[in-house]
Amino acid sequence: MSRHIQTLPQRALLLVLLAGPGWATAQDSAPVDPPPPPADTLDWDDEGWDEIKQWAEETEDLGQDTTATPEAGSEYSELQLVRQGDDGKERRIGVVRKGTDETGIFVFCNPQEQDGENAPGLAVFSNSGPEGVEISIDKNVIQVPLAVVTQTRRADGTSGDGNIEASAGTAAYVENIPEGAEDRLTRCGVQVDAKNVPGSVRVTQGQTQLTGQSLRYSETDGVARVTGPITFKRIPSAEQSGTTELSGTAEGIEVEVDTERTLLVGDVVLNSSGGRVSRAARVEYDDQSNLARLIGTPEQPAVSERGKERLQAAEILYDLERDEAVAWASEGVRITGEFVDEEAAAP
Structure with missing residues (x-):
């Protein structure tokens, strides 16, 4: 009514x-x-x-x-x-x-x-x-x-x-x-x-579905903030059969209206069905572009691991469709990684 x-x-x-x-x-x-x-x-x-x-x-x-x-x-x-x-x-x-x-x-x-x-x-x-x-x-x-x-x-x-x-x-x-x-x-x-009830706020962006417990949008800074705990899942469409599924958690979501950016914030963890685990303080997320930008801090650098491979950098670009990660950093910022050739390592 x-x-x-x-x-x-x-x-x-x-x-x-x-x-x-x-x-x-x-x-x-x-x-x-x-x-x-x-x-x-x-x-x-x-x-x-x-x-x-x-x-x-x-x-x-x-x-x-x-x-x-x-x-x-x-x-x-x-x-x-x-x-x-x-x-x-x-x-x-x-x-x-x-x-x-x-x-x-x-x-x-x-x-x-x-x-x-x-x-x-x-x-x-x-x-x-x-x-x-x-x-x-x-x-x-x-x-x-x-x-x-x-x-x-x-x-x-x-x-x-x-x-x-x-x-x-x-x-x-x-x-x-x-x-x-x-x-x-x-x-x-x-x-x-x-x-405030966990899971009562449902956010959909393309193939990604997220849940939180409350939303606050302020005209002061043009940012909509969804409080957590945040859980999310990305399930590819039937046309993308074989594409990696993704799930994860975060403490919150921020949608910046002026910059048209959506960010997962606070101890973000991404788990792919292909075995990749990625962590960062913040993640800029774009389902349509199949891209997540993991943004680290000095205290909590961005990290992506799969099996014996480990990549650590100030920023990591994560291809959601291919389940691949690439380090990205400004000049002078250190990138570290461990990549093991399992066949060569076998006795």
Whole structure:
């Protein structure tokens, strides 16, 4: 079930949040057959509404339309955060809920008078179904039961891309709002019960599936952090039969939106079905390119071993498809290795 607080319509919603470089749009529709009639016209008093309409017309055809057609009996709610990078590029973070009244809710809370004109807008997504709430960040699709999105306003009056907190948990409507309630969500008529449960955050990047227990995205640095313990597995497609499978662990995942990089962080271990074991403090991971870049530190250099072979360096490039590792280091950095010819070593 979806609820929109204050002046929001119940169906066929196109909402523009907080005018500025960090625009975000939310779409919410309940499918019916035949299609529903157009939404009632809103009585907007905002002096900037003409500028908002002009922006909507100018950007209507920008980018690919990723809006999915909801299944019969389900609801579809979407929110997009747009981050303006230092390189001038806009990168989008999408939050989508597809579900029924029984599996969860979607609520958008506008600031109320007592919150002040610069108070953030809040959006709550919950879905206890197998699809969960879907968050798309760079090459990663993240599924989670609960997500709370906060969109802030900068000091210059423009809007930021926002913050996201996602984990296990539930959200429900509050029918009787307590008198004198101070919490924003409670005053908005929604109760959120967030929990950190290992494995509840599911991340998919190509053929790689990872799990963690909570996600935090901050507009301050543009990094989404998934807390561990992290477990992951890469299973090649049927077309890649014979390709090495990969599994492993890490303490966390970092997705850098501005640089479009995904990193496994903290005591990363990669185990291949071909017998290779690789370890590093950090690993830049790109499933599509079949490449992992193991990044070491002076205290914990990158290491890759298979049988009697051992390679150690500041950085190691690991070909996931071929199960091969190559040392990579800056000038003056030492590389060590042991490579034993088993036939020559045999008595």
